[in-house]
Amino acid sequence: MDKKKKKLSPLARFRGFIQAGATLLTNLHLPNFAKGTLYQGGGKYVCVPGLNCYSCPGAAGACPVGAFQAVVGSSKFRFSYYITGILILFGVLLGRFICGFLCPFGWFQELLHKIPSPKLSTKKLKPLRYLKYAVLLVMVVALPLLAVNELGMGDPFFCKYLCPQGVLEGAIPLSLTNAGIRAALGKLFTWKACILLAVIVGSVVFYRPFCKWLCPLGAFYALLNKVSLFQMRVDTHKCVSCGACAKACKMDVDITKTPNHAECIRCGMCMKACPTDAIQYKFGLGDQSNTETTKE
Amino acid sequence: MKLNRVTALLLSLVLAFSLAACGQGASSASSAAASSAAAESKTEEQLLAEENEILSANDALWEKVFASMDKNVTETTISANYGDFLLSAVEKAKDQFSDEEYKALTADAEKIRAIEEQIAALAPAEDAASSAAAQGNAFPKFEGSDLEGNPVDNSLFAGNAFTVVNFWFNGCKPCVEELDDLNALNEKVKAQGGEVIGINTETLDGNQQGIDAAKKLLETTGASYRNIYFASGSEAGKFALNIMAFPTTYVFDRDGNVVGEPLLGGIDKEENLAALQKNIDAALAKDSAK
Amino acid sequence: MFMTKKQAQLLLLAAGVLMLLFGLWRGEADTVFSKAIRLCMECVGIG
Numbered sequence: 001m002d003k004k005k006k007k008l009s010p011l012a013r014f015r016g017f018i019q020a021g022a023t024l025l026t027n028l029h030l031p032n033f034a035k036g037t038l039y040q041g042g043g044k045y046v047c048v049p050g051l052n053c054y055s056c057p058g059a060a061g062a063c064p065v066g067a068f069q070a071v072v073g074s075s076k077f078r079f080s081y082y083i084t085g086i087l088i089l090f091g092v093l094l095g096r097f098i099c100g101f102l103c104p105f106g107w108f109q110e111l112l113h114k115i116p117s118p119k120l121s122t123k124k125l126k127p128l129r130y131l132k133y134a135v136l137l138v139m140v141v142a143l144p145l146l147a148v149n150e151l152g153m154g155d156p157f158f159c160k161y162l163c164p165q166g167v168l169e170g171a172i173p174l175s176l177t178n179a180g181i182r183a184a185l186g187k188l189f190t191w192k193a194c195i196l197l198a199v200i201v202g203s204v205v206f207y208r209p210f211c212k213w214l215c216p217l218g219a220f221y222a223l224l225n226k227v228s229l230f231q232m233r234v235d236t237h238k239c240v241s242c243g244a245c246a247k248a249c250k251m252d253v254d255i256t257k258t259p260n261h262a263e264c265i266r267c268g269m270c271m272k273a274c275p276t277d278a279i280q281y282k283f284g285l286g287d288q289s290n291t292e293t294t295k296e
Numbered sequence: 297m298k299l300n301r302v303t304a305l306l307l308s309l310v311l312a313f314s315l316a317a318c319g320q321g322a323s324s325a326s327s328a329a330a331s332s333a334a335a336e337s338k339t340e341e342q343l344l345a346e347e348n349e350i351l352s353a354n355d356a357l358w359e360k361v362f363a364s365m366d367k368n369v370t371e372t373t374i375s376a377n378y379g380d381f382l383l384s385a386v387e388k389a390k391d392q393f394s395d396e397e398y399k400a401l402t403a404d405a406e407k408i409r410a411i412e413e414q415i416a417a418l419a420p421a422e423d424a425a426s427s428a429a430a431q432g433n434a435f436p437k438f439e440g441s442d443l444e445g446n447p448v449d450n451s452l453f454a455g456n457a458f459t460v461v462n463f464w465f466n467g468c469k470p471c472v473e474e475l476d477d478l479n480a481l482n483e484k485v486k487a488q489g490g491e492v493i494g495i496n497t498e499t500l501d502g503n504q505q506g507i508d509a510a511k512k513l514l515e516t517t518g519a520s521y522r523n524i525y526f527a528s529g530s531e532a533g534k535f536a537l538n539i540m541a542f543p544t545t546y547v548f549d550r551d552g553n554v555v556g557e558p559l560l561g562g563i564d565k566e567e568n569l570a571a572l573q574k575n576i577d578a579a580l581a582k583d584s585a586k
Numbered sequence: 587m588f589m590t591k592k593q594a595q596l597l598l599l600a601a602g603v604l605m606l607l608f609g610l611w612r613g614e615a616d617t618v619f620s621k622a623i624r625l626c627m628e629c630v631g632i633g
Contacts, residue, residue, distance in 0.1 A: 044623050066626070067622065071609075082614035085603065086602070151513065156629055180541070180557055183571070184541075184632050286595075467620050
């Protein structure tokens with residue numbers, strides 16, 4: 001107890017910097033923003049962990065959701081083992097830690113949430129969480145696979161009709177520097193700009209609305225959150241059941257009941273709120289969520 | 297918490313600044329290009345004016361020189377450095393002048409020769425065409441072939457009143473979906489002396505896999521217009537690989553110059569077809585005005 | 587419970603690696619690459 005507040009993990013303490021660094025690394029090719037071109041190097045063979053449009057001028061890698069749909073929607077393949085494999089590895093190793101620390105769009109929503117305004121709780125909107133699984137199944141997997149033309153080519157439905165990150169990182173910066181792209185902006189752009197605007201306004205009043213309700217990548221990582229090597233541990237000996245953690249959680253999770261809940265993005269707000277330092281990050285095989293011993 | 301806010305603010309500022317910097321960078325670059333172009337043409341004019349000044353200073357003497365040389369002027373002497381040409385003329389008419397007059401004339405001619413060299417050092421006129429190509433205003437010189445292996449080069453443009461060039465690749469759904477529309481367009485514009493050409497970026501360098509896939513797609517969509525490829529390392533290859541949005545459709549005139557703004561998006565959409573038609577009409581008007 | 591968390595993790599990691607390799611082997615990475623280096627107009631919401 002005497003070491004109070006000293007034990008807060010540096011991960012949680014410097015989360016903002018890690019998010020900024022991850023966003024910069026995934027969009028490393030900054031001069032391309034001015035040139036209005038895309039990076040075309042080997043990095044684009046691999047996908048990045050977070051939701052980051054590969055049509056962003058700065059993007060250093062492929063978007064996992066976009067890449068999955070591109071493979072499924074191509075005439076050559078009907079499923080992407082390559083991307084699924086990468087996502088399983090990301091998910092089992094880190095789970096939704098990716099959402100909390102590495103995803104550029106998650107960070108974007110968090111920054112918007114810092115804008116002063118009345119903040120609304122999402123606790124009563126919990127059923128909307130299941131929407132993102134439907135987005136994953138229908139828009140990312142089923143429609144690109146099944147709604148194909150005579151040549152077996154499908155559209156990336158999530159990218160085309162829903163993803164606000166594509167407008168934010170792709171359409172807007174490219175149309176600023178490229179007159180041809182500006183001329184090509186049509187109804188689809190208007191629709192998706194409205195979605196982006198809704199997400200922006202929503203992010204100011206709610207905490208990470210897109211992550212909670214719509215993001216198919218978040219849905220995939222959520223499925224693996226329970227088994228991810230990166231996990232939360234609640235020290236039952238230290239816990240005084242004060243409920244401060246559940247109150248602090250902006251993803252509406254009670255960590256003492258479900259330490260590795262599908263919605264937990266490992267942001268560490270509960271750790272900061274805990275008066276007894278009972279909550280910790282753990283990384284390793286097996287279940288480390290509840291302590292029987294305090295041995296390390 | 298506070299730290300977070302500060303970093304957030306800082307980062308958003310950095311973002312805002314970098315965006316602003318982008319805008320400025322682009323505009324200042326283009327204005328710099330414009331002003332340097334202006335400086336170039338001005339210098340050439342100035343230099344020519346200087347030459348005239350030199351000649352008019354010794355007007356009477358030069359009149360004599362010009363009068364003497366009528367007979368010996370040939371095409372070859374004129375195309376050489378004007379200073380050299382004057383020097384030789386003065387040399388030939390030497391006996392008509394006093395020593396002092398001769399010295400003044402040769403000095404003038406030497407000066408003019410130096411100025412001529414300066415003018416020659418400026419971008420020669422024929423470079424203007426290739427720099428237009430570098431800026432993407434004209435299709436670069438190329439030697440390639442169609443997907444059947446028949447050789448194709450720039451003469452392709454001269455043979456048509458206008459040429460519609462569509463850039464595509466095999467994995468591009470909107471590109472593949474407009475292939476039949478492009479074929480219909482090709483049939484339609486044949487009567488107007490136009491042609492539709494496809495360039496599939498996956499067939500560059502004669503990539504056999506890409507060619508096979510492209511042929512299959514063209515066949516299934518019933519497209520029979522010419523598709524061509526060339527070396528990816530050539531100027532034309534760079535032109536094609538610089539295109540990043542697909543499909544992109546250009547209209548070129550008889551000289552291989554771009555007409556209007558290239559169209560992004562498939563012409564299976566009505567508004568896109570209308571935009572392309574505008575470029576075609578402009579190219580036709582330009583061609584018939586010649 | 588017929589499988590411990592540790593077993594599930596190891597199984598999933600192995601599955602992930604195998605799927606990745608299988609996908610690479612059948613050339614999916616080229617499809618990803620060719621899509622990722624070009625502007626996907628329908629992806630970003632242009633036309």
